[in-house]
Amino acid sequence: MPDAMALLHAQCSSCQNCPLGKTRTNLVFGVGSPTAKILFVGEGPGEQEDLQGEPFVGKSGQLLDKYLSLIDLDRSGSKIYIANIVKCRPPHNRDPQLEESEACMPWLRKQVRILRPRIIVCLGRIAAQRLMDPDFRVTREHGQFREKGGIWFMGTFHPAALLRNAAQKKDALADFQALRDKMAQLNLLDGG
Numbered sequence: 001m002p003d004a005m006a007l008l009h010a011q012c013s014s015c016q017n018c019p020l021g022k023t024r025t026n027l028v029f030g031v032g033s034p035t036a037k038i039l040f041v042g043e044g045p046g047e048q049e050d051l052q053g054e055p056f057v058g059k060s061g062q063l064l065d066k067y068l069s070l071i072d073l074d075r076s077g078s079k080i081y082i083a084n085i086v087k088c089r090p091p092h093n094r095d096p097q098l099e100e101s102e103a104c105m106p107w108l109r110k111q112v113r114i115l116r117p118r119i120i121v122c123l124g125r126i127a128a129q130r131l132m133d134p135d136f137r138v139t140r141e142h143g144q145f146r147e148k149g150g151i152w153f154m155g156t157f158h159p160a161a162l163l164r165n166a167a168q169k170k171d172a173l174a175d176f177q178a179l180r181d182k183m184a185q186l187n188l189l190d191g192g
């Protein structure tokens with residue numbers, strides 16, 4: 001439903017449902033194909049994302065793109081969509097507060113309803129705890145798929161965390177390979 005996503009984006013552009021709306025430079029709604037069956041979700045925009053209005057740009061975005069390319073995915077293709085729990089930047093890159101993520105979740109839920117993804121990959125603790133399990137521990141449970149409501153969820157490291165701790169890059173690569181395997185299992189490898 002490409003038009004539905006564009007319409008939702010337009011509606012979201014004027015959102016002031018939480019205090020983050022007052023301090024944003026740009027809304028960071030999401031990027032990717034409106035027919036994607038794989039949805040990546042991070043916690044919220046950082047400085048570069050806020051300036052450019054796109055999720056996962058700058059160094060952490062380059063790292064995410066690299067992992068995507070290793071399994072033949074890219075953000076301009078038809079297979080993926082990338083969004084965040086909150087769509088406006090929390091000041092000083094702090095974690096989104098509970099009230100902020102509560103206020104913003106309806107937008108993500110609507111994106112999920114439009115996309116109807118088969119797989120949701122949570123990038124980092126905040127997204128995984130919000131979408132998978134409040135007690136999710138990335139170091140312990142990364143790369144493990146679990147099915148909920150017809151969608152396969154998997155949590156992995158946030159690219160920014162990988163930039164701080166290069167020792168985890170090997171585990172992250174294994175998670176992306178597990179994603180590739182799950183895509184094959186669900187017949188999601190064909191097409192652009």
Ligand code: SF4
Pocket residue numbers: 012015016017018019020021022086087088100103104107
């Ligand atoms: S973070 Fe979400 S709920 Fe808050 S103003 Fe931005 S779009 Fe609206």
